Amino acid sequence: MTGPAFACSQTATLSDKESPVILAKVPTTTARDVRLRQMVDTYLQLVARILRNAGVGDADIDDDVQRVFIAAANRLDDVRLGAEKAFLVQTALHMAAHSRRSAARRRETLMDAPPDVIDGAASLEEIAERHQLRLTLDQILSAMDVDLRTVLVLFEMEEMTTAEIASILDIPTGTVASRLRRARSDFRERVATFEGMPRTEVG
Amino acid sequence: MDEPRRMLDQTTSPLERALLREGRSYRAPSELRDDTLAALGIATSAGITSGLLAWLAAKSLTAKIYLTLSMIALLTAVPLSYLVLGHHADPASPLVTLAHATTTVPAAPSVPDPAPATAPSVAAKPAPANAALRAELRALDAVRSALANGRPPLALSLVATYFRTFPRGRLHLEAEVLRIDTLAKAGQPDAAGRYARDFIKRHPNNILSARVRPYAEN
Numbered sequence: 337m338t339g340p341a342f343a344c345s346q347t348a349t350l351s352d353k354e355s356p357v358i359l360a361k362v363p364t365t366t367a368r369d370v371r372l373r374q375m376v377d378t379y380l381q382l383v384a385r386i387l388r389n390a391g392v393g394d395a396d397i398d399d400d401v402q403r404v405f406i407a408a409a410n411r412l413d414d415v416r417l418g419a420e421k422a423f424l425v426q427t428a429l430h431m432a433a434h435s436r437r438s439a440a441r442r443r444e445t446l447m448d449a450p451p452d453v454i455d456g457a458a459s460l461e462e463i464a465e466r467h468q469l470r471l472t473l474d475q476i477l478s479a480m481d482v483d484l485r486t487v488l489v490l491f492e493m494e495e496m497t498t499a500e501i502a503s504i505l506d507i508p509t510g511t512v513a514s515r516l517r518r519a520r521s522d523f524r525e526r527v528a529t530f531e532g533m534p535r536t537e538v539g
Numbered sequence: 540m541d542e543p544r545r546m547l548d549q550t551t552s553p554l555e556r557a558l559l560r561e562g563r564s565y566r567a568p569s570e571l572r573d574d575t576l577a578a579l580g581i582a583t584s585a586g587i588t589s590g591l592l593a594w595l596a597a598k599s600l601t602a603k604i605y606l607t608l609s610m611i612a613l614l615t616a617v618p619l620s621y622l623v624l625g626h627h628a629d630p631a632s633p634l635v636t637l638a639h640a641t642t643t644v645p646a647a648p649s650v651p652d653p654a655p656a657t658a659p660s661v662a663a664k665p666a667p668a669n670a671a672l673r674a675e676l677r678a679l680d681a682v683r684s685a686l687a688n689g690r691p692p693l694a695l696s697l698v699a700t701y702f703r704t705f706p707r708g709r710l711h712l713e714a715e716v717l718r719i720d721t722l723a724k725a726g727q728p729d730a731a732g733r734y735a736r737d738f739i740k741r742h743p744n745n746i747l748s749a750r751v752r753p754y755a756e757n
Contacts, residue, residue: 369579369580369581372579372581373576373581376572376575376576376579376581377572380567380571380572380575381566381567384565384566384567384571385562385563385565385566388565389562389565397567398567398568398571398574399685399690399693401567401571401575402571402574402575402578402693402696402697403693403696405575405578405579406578406579406696406697406699406700407696409579409700409703409704410699410700410703466561469557469558469561470561470565472554472558473558473561473562476558477562489562491543491545492545492546492547492559492562493559493562493563495545495563497542498542498543513543516543520546523546523555524552524555527552527554527555527558528552530554531552531554
């Protein structure tokens with residue numbers, strides 16, 4: 337099967353302590369579990385962030401995060417060592433697209449979403465401000481073209497390189513750069529629209 | 540091609556900066572890690588902690604050896620019987636007898652235990668004997684939880700993961716019944732009926748057959 341998740345990589349994700357020698361001494365199921373556990377520990381927050389910024393509502397994040405890792409578990413034999421991040425990001429983006437379609441059918445609104453994890457040390461004003469920011473960000477991102485939004489999220493929020501994004505999305509780096517320029521321009525215009533609006537209209 | 544600078548490093552708009560930071564700072568709840576590992580049928584740190592406490596409370600050397608192997612099984616997901624039996628163990632040894640026992644080594648009074656201790660001797664109440672069975676129970680609990688929360692598609696994914704993770708699991712019959720329930724709730728009554736009829740055919744006298752009979756007859 338072709339695709340970035342299956343591209344050859346020399347980078348192993350297992351530490352020296354979890355060398356192939358040790359893994360060879362335990363049953364295959366255990367090696368899979370070690371790898372899956374490491375994937376969860378390393379990439380769970382990344383997957384959750386990508387899902388959230390790609391349009392999955394707060395109410396569905398937990399389920400979709402689990403579905404992404406279940407999909408990874410079911411396809412683990414096909415994912416080369418070192419390609420776990422790319423596979424999880426691709427799966428998360430597909431899952432988000434599916435979630436958006438399902439939400440559109442259910443006619444859910446972002447206004448109904450429960451708030452994100454609350455920081456116990458934050459004041460009520462800080463919590464309210466963060467919630468407002470999140471709503472604003474959701475509105476801006478959801479109005480953008482999906483391809484532009486994806487590149488913006490991966491580059492500006494996940495701080496991936498254009499080469500990494502090109503590999504994950506299976507597009508040329510020139511296309512990534514072009515989409516990023518258009519995404520930035522679109523994002524700036526939409527933010528400027530919000531900045532020009534009275535605060536009561538935001539969200 | 541030069542890598543572009545990040546917007547956050549060059550924007551002069553406070554709102555742009557705040558929005559980008561908000562996008563970068565989203566965090567899922569901490570309990571999602573353990574929930575996800577449970578959904579994958581992988582032991583969590585809670586299971587390891589309870590094993591360690593039981594080890595500290597254990598009185599006999601045999602119990603300590605058994606519990607050590609249980610914790611290794613928990614950490615590596617290798618079934619306890621594999622660790623004990625391997626290729627060398629004497630089937631008549633106390634360790635193997637313990638590994639096949641259906642009761643657990645009793646916890647010391649200081650170890651928190653939801654089930655009340657009834658006697659200092661081995662408890663009569665059946666309880667999970669090893670880490671693999673605990674993992675199976677957690678996996679099926681995750682399915683039930685998804686169904687109870689009205690999420691049949693997730694429950695279906697979790698059931699598939701259970702069968703893949705535990706191809707010779709001890710709770711296969713319960714998992715088959717859960718699969719039938721889940722298929723019905725996921726809007727697949729025909730598939731639920733087929734699985735139910737097959738289950739009844741293979742286990743005509745099992746009490747669980749009564750549970751799935753309504754699906755078979757619809």
